[in-house]
Amino acid sequence: MTTRVNRAGLKVATVLDDLLSNEIIEGTGIVADQFWQTAADVLAKFMPENQALLAKRESIQKQIDEWHKANPAPYNQTEYLQFLKDIGYWLPEPDDFCITTENVDEEIATMAGPQLVVPVMNARYALNATNARWGSLYDALYGTDVISEDNGAERAGAYNPVRGDKVIAFAKAFLDEHCPLASGSHSDVKQYAIAGEKLTAVLQEGQVLLAHPPGDVPANVLGVEMGHAGGVPAQHRLGVAAAEGAMARIEQKMRGGAGRGLDLGG
Numbered sequence: 001m002t003t004r005v006n007r008a009g010l011k012v013a014t015v016l017d018d019l020l021s022n023e024i025i026e027g028t029g030i031v032a033d034q035f036w037q038t039a040a041d042v043l044a045k046f047m048p049e050n051q052a053l054l055a056k057r058e059s060i061q062k063q064i065d066e067w068h069k070a071n072p073a074p075y076n077q078t079e080y081l082q083f084l085k086d087i088g089y090w091l092p093e094p095d096d097f098c099i100t101t102e103n104v105d106e107e108i109a110t111m112a113g114p115q116l117v118v119p120v121m122n123a124r125y126a127l128n129a130t131n132a133r134w135g136s137l138y139d140a141l142y143g144t145d146v147i148s149e150d151n152g153a154e155r156a157g158a159y160n161p162v163r164g165d166k167v168i169a170f171a172k173a174f175l176d177e178h179c180p181l182a183s184g185s186h187s188d189v190k191q192y193a194i195a196g197e198k199l200t201a202v203l204q205e206g207q208v209l210l211a212h213p214p215g216d217v218p219a220n221v222l223g224v225e226m227g228h229a230g231g232v233p234a235q236h237r238l239g240v241a242a243a244e245g246a247m248a249r250i251e252q253k254m255r256g257g258a259g260r261g262l263d264l265g266g
Helices: 014-024 032-070 077-086 123-134 137-142 161-178 237-243 246-258
Strands: 004-007 010-013 191-195 198-203 206-209
Touching: 004 014, 004 032, 010 014, 010 032, 014 032, 032 077, 137 161
Parallel strands: none
Antiparallel strands: 004 010, 191 198, 198 206
16 A cells, blocks of 8 residues: 655655655755645646546547437538537637747757657666657667678677677767867767766866867757757756766667667767
């Protein structure tokens, strides 16, 4: 049986309350009581409207079901369309309008691309969703003829570490060309991190910046120099986490045989 605690009048599962308090809000500047009170206020404001909309949907669905029972196919399309209008299912096209919502993330509001909803507890699904949104350079290289199949680098079948090494080398050279470091090569980078609101690369001899930094806070972790989005926005906690050691973890997984579909931005 799920144990629950009272938070601002809400009965919250203990495991969810612990997750929020100890992990999710860390570093956000938000305290747990503030979050739960805000959540309770939102629910109190919109639940009645939501319940009314659900009741309306159920009523409309019932009317449609009854209409089809009374009018088996083939039925008159004109009469059916008028029926849908009469019950409020089919509404007239509204006049042109502008959306005035503020504070919408750029990757949702201004950058076109697929939006996938996946369970975050499944790392593979989350990775696939990221790749679907931003694209995966590693995946594009591994699965196409950009990388030749010569010298044992065939792409068919299970993961091929020979091909994986070629993909990694190509990708590092690609970054050297389009996102060069102030010194050194991406091939020698051990870790990437956000330091002083700058994307930095950790080499054996120390930290270096990009040769042409995109600005104070990077709009995206990777790929800004190429004129398109290639990572998670760095101002988000997820973006910082993605920057910190992302390339090192990706390469490690790639070499370990799990690399098909891994995200390298682009």
